[in-house]
Amino acid sequence: MTMVYEKSKGLTDVPFHYCPGCTHGVIHKLVAETLVELGVLEDAIGVAPVGCSVLAYKYFNCDMQEAAHGRAPAVATGIKRVHPENVVFTYQGDGDLASIGTAEIVHAAHRGEKFTTIFVNNAIYGMTGGQMAPTTLIGQKTTTSPLGRTVEHSGMPIRMSEMLATIDGAKFVERVSVDTPANIRKAKKAIKRAFECQIQGKGFAIVEVLSTCPTNWGYTPVKALGWLQENMIPYYPLGNFRDFEEDK
Amino acid sequence: MSKVLMKGNEAVGAAAIKAGCRYFFGYPITPSSEIPEYMSKALPEVGGVFLQAESEVAAINMVYGAGGAGARVMTGSSSPGISLKQEGITYAAGAEIPCVIVNMMRGGPGLGSIQPGQADYYQSTRGGGNGDYRTLCYAPASIQETVDYVMLAFDKADEYRNPVLICADGMIGQMMEAVEFKENLNKNLPAKDWATTGTKGKREKNIVNSLFLEAELCEDHNIRLEKKYKLMEENEVLYEAFGLEDADVVCVAYGTTSRIVKTAIKLAAAKGIKVGIIRPITLWPYPYAIYKDINPNCKGILGVEMSQGQIMDDIKIGIEGRMPVYFHGRTGGMVPTPAGILAEIEKIAGGTK
Structure with a gap:
């Protein structure tokens, strides 16, 4: 019998706790496969966030630290400065990275810290029960914006990739989505490039991954993918904002 | 070296x-x-x-x-x-x-x-x-x-x-x-x-x-x-203590304040008042056990700190109500003086409650 598909060795056998239809599982898989394909799993040290992916430290099959909410880039800075030869990454959601941890991510990028950040943007706080995030879209109803987010009250949703791409030390910035097989392949490519950026010592690298939250959006998994395509992608355009080849 | x-x-x-x-x-x-x-x-x-x-x-x-x-x-x-x-x-x-x-x-x-x-x-x-x-x-x-x-x-x-x-x-x-x-x-x-x-x-x-x-x-x-x-x-408890057994008054202080207290103790000795000191070196864990060595006829314990008296809780735990406790401190960046501490020592030794 021919083996046509195998679970990545970059993941442990601990079952995911994620909700049905949530795309964290796909993103975990892409990161794990990338670490294995680049041959760096044994050198990898990951930093898990606070939020839905708080238990990521159980899932990635490499050394892991669990950070305080938003502080993963500071924790990763400490690790990377001690072990510059290791491959260090943070895995963070939009509440973690785009709200409580904005100072940490901006300054890690600004210093050109040589680690890789996987930023999962699903436009909502999932773990705590569907509250408004800085990335929540205008009109989107959440448990803390029950009538829908308004510009007057909460401002426009924050575009982290565009902002981070203005920073010199951020050498690779790309926004991807995992809503279709084609986009999943593109996401994998970007994640690989973001780790190569670190391995080549170029500087800070981040991949923003648009992700679904069927549970807190209140949609079926399939409808949630449609909502992402119709609402998130127009506001959060996919594409590369910065690549280290440009800086040659 | x-x-x-x-x-x-x-x-x-x-x-x-x-x-x-x-x-x-x-x-x-x-x-x-x-x-x-x-x-x-x-x-x-x-x-x-x-x-x-x-x-x-x-x-x-x-x-x-x-x-x-x-x-x-x-x-x-x-x-x-x-x-x-x-x-x-x-x-x-x-x-x-x-x-x-x-x-x-x-x-x-x-x-x-x-x-x-x-x-x-x-x-x-x-x-x-x-x-x-x-x-x-x-x-x-x-x-x-x-x-x-x-x-x-x-x-x-x-x-x-x-x-x-x-x-x-x-x-x-x-x-x-x-x-x-x-x-x-x-x-x-x-x-x-x-x-x-x-x-x-x-x-x-x-x-x-x-x-x-x-x-x-x-x-x-x-x-x-x-x-x-x-x-x-x-x-891990560390402290410095002396003069407890026959003390009229015992001062408790740490850090810079303890050095000022030691000057005040010398000034008090010149006036015939015996003053001992407990200087916690570890603030946690706190040296509670040493309080058992204090003269049972000691007139009182004086906590001295650059605060409004945060160390007093631990002094009270240490002395277990056996004698009165007092506080002298300066706060907000002010530093206690030997004269100020001496005045408190004299009041306690004189029996003022």
Whole structure:
């Protein structure tokens, strides 16, 4: 019998706790496969966030630290400065990275810290029960914006990739989505490039991954993918904002 | 080794490097800014890394990452900055990450003043962060002690896998004294086989973490931590005490204040009043047991602190209601005088309640 598909060795056998239809599982898989394909799993040290992916430290099959909410880039800075030869990454959601941890991510990028950040943007706080995030879209109803987010009250949703791409030390910035097989392949490519950026010592690298939250959006998994395509992608355009080849 | 004249804050840095600290993450604040300044020059010379963080919060979380990665690491700050670090300190305690945090205390609350203070006693000894945790807390009274206890702090942090605080006051940070650097003790410390260094394919993955979603497991974790704290209470109490057995009055003070108290004790002796002193060197664990040595006919215990009396709670626990307790202090950056302390001693010795 021919083996046509195998679970990545970059993941442990601990079952995911994620909700049905949530795309964290796909993103975990892409990161794990990338670490294995680049041959760096044994050198990898990951930093898990606070939020839905708080238990990521159980899932990635490499050394892991669990950070305080938003502080993963500071924790990763400490690790990377001690072990510059290791491959260090943070895995963070939009509440973690785009709200409580904005100072940490901006300054890690600004210093050109040589680690890789996987930023999962699903436009909502999932773990705590569907509250408004800085990335929540205008009109989107959440448990803390029950009538829908308004510009007057909460401002426009924050575009982290565009902002981070203005920073010199951020050498690779790309926004991807995992809503279709084609986009999943593109996401994998970007994640690989973001780790190569670190391995080549170029500087800070981040991949923003648009992700679904069927549970807190209140949609079926399939409808949630449609909502992402119709609402998130127009506001959060996919594409590369910065690549280290440009800086040659 | 001969003695060298050093400013307290610089001596902190030199002692840390002597103890094998190679990483410092910090943020400037008066009156402790000479610590990062010293480290920015000295650490690269020994192959270490100094990094000025974007905030106190980031600095302590960098310490968390570096300590969790197995390094000897330190941060230093002063009162308002230490408040910001409480998040990282409780996480480090929960995840059992060894690290050293130096607090050159100044007047508070809030932005307070930039002059010396001791009003972070509650924060230091009761845990400024959330949850059931404890931190060893050394209060040096001279630059020599600062050097000695900074070096010891790194060993104790590694021995117990716990954050260790140095609680000095701004006076200690700013003044100069002659110091001698002893050889690092570095007794047989446990290997850091729990640290995140990359598995290299040779071991199971390591996880540095303070989260336990199941309450039963979180309780088990807390009980295990408590056993460690009990060991510290049994083995790590340090103090200086003299003149307790025949004392008319006993003063309790630490850090700079204890030196002023010693001057007042001499002034009192000249007036025929016998005054003893208890000087806690570890603010936590606290030297409660020594209170049993106090003369039962002693007229009272006088706590002296650069605060509104935060040390009084521990004095009351130590004396167990056997005699009256009094407080004399200056606060907000003001320093007690020998004359002011003497006046209180005379009142107590004279029987004033």
